[in-house]
Amino acid sequence: MGFKEAVESEKFLVTAEVGPGKGTEIQGLLEDAELLKDRVDAINVTDLQSSVMRLGSLAVSHILADKGIEPVYQLTCRDRNRLALQSDLLSAWVLGIKNVLALTGDHPVLGDHPEAMPVFDLDSVSLLQTIKTMNSGHDLAGNEFNGAPDFFPGAVVNPGADAGAGLEMQIIKLEKKIEAGARFIQTQGVFDLNSFEKFMKRVEGFKVPVLGGVIMLKSAGMARFMNSKVAGISVPEAQIKAMAETKDKVRTSVEIASGLVRGMKDMCRGVHIMAIGWEKKVPMVLEEAGLK
């Protein structure tokens, strides 16, 4: 079953994520993807995550598709204007890529080439609108395509945005994304099931499947770093303490992640697991959470 069919079915969805590296070496990434292949519905391929220059998501998504591993091609507005975005989307379609996750993208100043020009000609909402237009056989200028794509577009939301204005605006923007054609939603990493449940109540009328984001903690230091540097992520002190005191970091990380996955089973349509280098441990998380 393809990812689109899985989303349109009733099944509990599982997606994972791989991040292309700096350079041309892809063996490790392909091994991770092979290992995950039969355990997940699709694998996201990140697009210069955190604005760090890396191998591109288009090439890696294509290689995965060729190997029969269904990719979710992550595409940000940070580095491409509307010409490049549309052209890359056409390229993606002819290279066998069907699922696109439309993102605004981090600002370049946060990455390893802070002097780079931030493009943001479109944003996540107008990129989704663009994909919808392209699916209908036209480009943004209204020109007709000779051969049109039929993408399955998705979007993201940050349920951990600042309570009040921040979260209200995330929800309003999520509605705009859905109106603009998003067919599935993957969230930023969630650590607190209570507040995630409240968020899910707010969006239950939206009728688009939400996959809750689960980030695997690798250490207490990483958790503290994310709390201070990564927007919308708030790892509770109890989890930081558990990571700091454990003798077996992998074991504890798997326990925390699988606990979140188990909790999300009754709250949303699926989970999106971001292992950030620990992709080989994802099967353990799924097994422990009682999935497959």
Add this chain to the structure above:
Amino acid sequence: MMVAEAKPLAEIQGMIQGYRKILIAGCGTCVTVCLSGGAQQVEILAASLRTAGKQQGLAWEINEETQLRQCDPMFVQQIRDRTGEYDAVLSMACGAGVQTMAETLGDIPVLPALDTLFFGGADGQGGFVELCAACGQCILSRTGGVCPVARCAKGLTDGPCGGAQAGKCEVAKDTPCAWQLIYVRLLRLGQLHLLKESTPPKARRVHPARLVREG
């Protein structure tokens, strides 16, 4: 107004190295208000360069002059006759002033003593903040009078990214998230419904822009 700041003295010295008789030209408009290039700053720069010149044994002859507006040829014309005797003019205007002066004066090098930063206003604490990006398609009526094009690091017009934390921008923790400001203003105005409207992608302005007055 145009907000600018003085270049480092060493860079200015490097630019005027090869010249002997130099006119430092101030501008009486925006850069006077933002305390970067008015008569007072001209005086200070002239004194600093004279001292530096003496220390390095350079025989710079430096004079001072401040026009009301360097970005208007009409004002620059008024000093044209007097500039003939100089080897170079060091302009303390914004980039628009430097260029208008260069074009109007013709045969004399006009060098920038300032770096032009942005269009902005006073922040009430002695500083200045960027407020307008001169995009040419003003949407302030829909954003509570707060411009996301100039004040959001990504220039997002469809709502915030997920990056703000405690109401501050992910790019600079001392910068308020423009969308947070927009939300608060729209709330006070009873116009939160405007957040639900999508903004079509802007037509990017083609440089150089021009405003022609008929008749």
